[in-house]
Amino acid sequence: MVFLQNFNANSNEWRVTGCYSFPSRSDRNNSWSLLRNLASSCSFFWVCIGDYNDLLNPGDRGSRVDHPNWFFSGFTAAVDACQLTNLPLIGCQFTWFKTKGSRNVVKERLDRAMVTPSWMDLCPNEKLLNLVAPVSDHNPIMVDTSPTPFVARYRPFRFENKWLEEPDLKSVIDKC
Numbered sequence: 016m017v018f019l020q021n022f023n024a025n026s027n028e029w030r031v032t033g034c035y036s037f038p039s040r041s042d043r044n045n046s047w048s049l050l051r052n053l054a055s056s057c058s059f060f061w062v063c064i065g066d067y068n069d070l071l072n073p074g075d076r077g078s079r080v081d082h083p084n085w086f087f088s089g090f091t092a093a094v095d096a097c098q099l100t101n102l103p104l105i106g107c108q109f110t111w112f113k114t115k116g117s118r119n120v121v122k123e124r125l126d127r128a129m130v131t132p133s134w135m136d137l138c139p140n141e142k143l144l145n146l147v148a149p150v151s152d153h154n155p156i157m158v159d160t161s162p163t164p165f166v167a168r169y170r171p172f173r174f175e176n177k178w179l180e181e182p183d184l185k186s187v188i189d190k191c
Contacts, residue, residue: 027137030057034065043069047093054097060137063099064128064158071101075124077109099129102158106145110154128158 032053036046050063069090070076094101104110109122128143135141138160146155178184 027060029060029134029137030062032061032063032065034063034067036066036068038068044089047089050093051096054099057131060134061099061131062128062134062158063097063130064156066126066153068125070123070125071127074108077122078120094129097129098131100132100135102128102130102141102143104145104156105142107154108145110145110156112152115152126153126156128156 034046034050037043046067053063054061067090070082070087071091071094072087073081073084076082104124104127109124110126111123113121130138130141141158141160144157144159146157148154181187
């Protein structure tokens, strides 16, 4: 895991940790131990983002084969112990695909961003976006800490006097 930390005395201290957990299931407890150690040394705003190579719950997997409940226990226990909140994804709910385009596609949410309650207070409107990667089996994710709200613009109808000179104007109006 890699982390970036802000120590500016004039602002709030924060930490961003980039994660890539062990791909081997037998080694993942090492990742969760490291996550717990980082959490115990973190008394400020924290976001942890990356590829965790694991699932938090059955909804993180979209395939024909279900996992038993014990499968989720290690990662879920670590997240709970660290008091991290999983940010919901905007867009597709899965970030990793195997055999994409086939009948036997496996899709999972392996990539995520999790934050401390203090981070949620610091950035209450943040969004986690699931972007598109046409050549990778993982979709990139992006935390947007200050999303701009979508505002639909009202555009009033404008009549152009030039339209009165159109020879087909009467027939177009009659069809309406």
